[in-house]
Amino acid sequence: MGEAALAGEHAVKPLVSASSAEGLLTLTMANPPANALSIAMMEALKGALERARDDAGVRVIVLRSGEKLFSAGHDLKELTAHRKDTDRGRAFFEKTMELCAGLMQTIVRHPKPVIAEVDGVATAAGCQLVASCDLAVASDVSRFATPGVNIGLFCSTPMVALSRNVSRKHAMEMLLTGEMMDAETARSFGLLNRVVARDALGETVKGMAKLVASKSSLTVKIGKEAFYHQAEMNLSEAYDYTVRVMVENMLARDAEEGIGAFIEKRAPEWQDK
Structure with missing residues (x-):
């Protein structure tokens, strides 16, 4: 796939950059400051994943962030702006949630394994993104939460991916309390495969990806x-x-x-x- 810049239609700057080497495709999200999953960001990610589907040079996909946060979830300012629409935002809310659900299913149904490389905070739909990936490795400074309940918006769609990764009691604890948890707790819940020192994250993920890529x-x-x-x-x-x-x-x-x-x-x- 080589070097490429992938952006949603309305993005001024690339929201997702792609680089490939040794059969590994790395998709790096860049939507500062919170790496929010805006419409443009989700379209860019979905498009990049779909293009990789039939690329014989891609054997494993790594999803990471170029920001301090992995992803804080949906763009709440983008969503709130559409409350002024004549339907109070219903059509835009449906578009956002359906696109997000489609993105998560694209990852699960993708023929190539997708590994989340997490360095920073992953909350709400950002946590859902981690849970949707086949494997997930995080730095020891990373934190996770499904905090929708704190703002009156229960994390119902993140709940789908979460409840398929962790036990029901652990999922409900995250969904009902909305509290932030550290990486080791997230690993003990089953959300992560490994937690490593920050300076070892990239090499750990690369090693795991190359091992998987070496298979048929x-x-x-x-x-x-x-x-x-x-x-x-x-x-x-x-x-x-x-x-x-x-x-x-x-x-x-x-x-x-x-x-x-x-x-x-x-x-x-x-x-x-």
């Missing part, structure tokens, strides 16, 4: 899709579905190569098919 991209695609699909099924349905997935996977060239390489004690040569 076809196998990873099959596995990611199956993981989220079976999670919504009951036990017997999930086993019926994953049996079919395993059989089809076994018939793939990369499975034949990978198993053969394991038996022969050699490195596999992936063809991603």
